[in-house]
Amino acid sequence: SRELFVLTYGALVAQLCKDYEKDEDVNACLDRMGYSIGIRLIDDFLARSAVKKCRSYSETADMIAQVAFKMYLGVTPSVSCSSATGNEFSLILDKNPLVDFVEELPAERASLCYCNLLCGVIRGALEMVHLAAEVTFLQDRLKGDAVTEIGITFLRKPEDRKHRR
Numbered sequence: 258s259r260e261l262f263v264l265t266y267g268a269l270v271a272q273l274c275k276d277y278e279k280d281e282d283v284n285a286c287l288d289r290m291g292y293s294i295g296i297r298l299i300d301d302f303l304a305r306s307a308v309k310k311c312r313s314y315s316e317t318a319d320m321i322a323q324v325a326f327k328m329y330l331g332v333t334p335s336v337s338c339s340s341a342t343g344n345e346f347s348l349i350l351d352k353n354p355l356v357d358f359v360e361e362l363p364a365e366r367a368s369l370c371y372c373n374l375l376c377g378v379i380r381g382a383l384e385m386v387h388l389a390a391e392v393t394f395l396q397d398r399l400k401g402d403a404v405t406e407i408g409i410t411f412l413r414k415p416e417d418r419k420h421r422r
Contacts, residue, residue, distance in 0.1 A: 259331060263357050270371060280368040287370070291377020292384075299382040302328065314411045317388065318346040321379060321409075330354050334407075344411040347395060353405045362399050370394050375407060389413055 273283045306324050311317040315338065322334045326348070334348040355372045362369055370376075376392040383390045389412040396402035 259354060260357075263355055266355055266374070267358055270369075274366065274369070280366055280370075284368075284370045284373045287373035288377040288380075291374035291379075292381035293377075294374070295378040295381025295383075296385050298329075298378060299385040302382065314344050314346070317383075317411075318348070318409060322348050325382075326350075339408070340410075346409045348407040348409065350405040350407070353398065356399055356405075359399060367400070370397070371399050372397070372405070379407070379409065383409075 270283070270287070273286055277283045277286065302325055306328065308320060308324060311320055318336045318338075322336045327333050332350060332352055332354060334350045337347045337349065339345045339347050353372060355375070359371065362371060373394065376394065380390055380392045383392075391408075391410045391412060393408050394406070395408040396404055396406035398405050
């Protein structure tokens, strides 16, 4: 079923490239679609994984990498913290299953973020558990980088999440 998803995803991106002239519009559409998936997928994730509440941003990033990516894409990215404040993390994928059948992006699509759907999924799922985050691709193998790297920046301090009476 993963291969079917990957092939279907490739067809979706190809159609979006036909529908939109600008890569930025395709990227935005993929992000919106991913966001919609993420806000629905979190319920399935929480039900199937039976995970405990994460107590820190570090635990949350590890949960995304070690449980969610493994569960839905069959890969486990490595996680690195990239800020002294502990709110910025990178998920580094040595293998990205969404690009299994993609050799390279066409030259005229150099600013296309082919897997931008993943950023939207992560952002949508995090928002549903009350964690606002900015999620972007920092490196992409399709653009010649050595790895695929997704950056997650949590936008609020942990104490901002507490309910006030």
